[in-house]
Amino acid sequence: MMRVLVVDDEPLARDGVRARLAAQPDVSCVGEAGDGDAAAQAVQALRPDLVFMDVQMPGPSGIEVLRRLPPSVRPLAVLLTAYDHFAVAAFELQALDYLLKPIDDSRFQESLDRARAALRHRSQPGVDTAATPWVERFSVRIGQRIAVIDASDIDWIEAQDDYAGLHVGSRVYLLRESLHQLSLRLDPRRFVRIHRSTIVRVDRIAEMEALSNRDCLLRLRDGTPLRASRTYIDPLHAALAAR
Incomplete structure (x- = not known):
């Protein structure tokens, strides 16, 4: 409890x-x-x-x-x-x-x-009670190989059915985990959810454009456009203010 x-x-x-x-x-x-x-x-x-x-x-x-x-x-x-x-x-x-x-x-x-x-x-034995549970790397299967992806290399993440698509530059790695569960393991100082289906790394955001319905259009440093839902606008502003 x-x-x-x-x-x-x-x-x-x-x-x-x-x-x-x-x-x-x-x-x-x-x-x-x-x-x-x-x-x-x-x-x-x-x-x-x-x-x-x-x-x-x-x-x-x-x-x-x-x-x-x-x-x-x-x-x-x-x-x-x-x-x-x-x-x-x-x-x-x-x-x-x-x-x-x-x-x-x-x-x-x-x-x-x-x-x-x-x-x-x-609650895990031997874990420092002051430590945070944020994940730092992911193991992703690619055919017969296992690729290790550092969280610091991820630009943004999108929901793809039962998977999360980790966007690293021009590559997309599929992680078998729901976006919601993954969001609980990511450092909120570095990653922010901007839509039901999208998480973005805060320091990859280059600009924001307000839309008429309180949504926002984000553009990442590599030019990728992403839509931020108005439900997540306030947490997004808070995360940007903390940079």
Whole structure:
């Protein structure tokens, strides 16, 4: 059972997070707090696995509360805010995710799934509890050979039925894994989902063009055009702000 603490100075916002958590059979909401000082006390007393932490609130900010905790006892954190300019601090703290208000249901579910994956990683014997589970390389079968692909070489990734297509320059390598499961294993500081079927490496983005329906057209450094869905625009802006 994943133990979750909800921190937000707005009661309605806390209610919204709690309602979403109540629909998760493997999640227990162990407490809540409405300001920075109460949040710090609750984290120390309850030792949650995961905290949904508002950034701006009375007393110490959510970011300051997390900074004061030693990494060895700091819970996994999903930061909540109405502004994307806190993204840099979020990534410095290795926050698990960064949700902009109003919270999108599909993004909320992705955050929980990422927390589940991180907790499974931490529970493995001999694993440093402060370590992150982000994958650094992939083994991909090509005929009778196995190719090893470094995550740092990937430009973007697309869903291809039951596979994920890893685009490395002009080559595409098929990895037998769903895009959703793969997204949970990629470092969110380097890779961001921009569509249900597309993940892009942030430092490969050269330019963005806003479209009339709040979608965006991205162009990568090699000229590749990719469409970013409006559902993922806010996390995309947050990831770019953290570069």
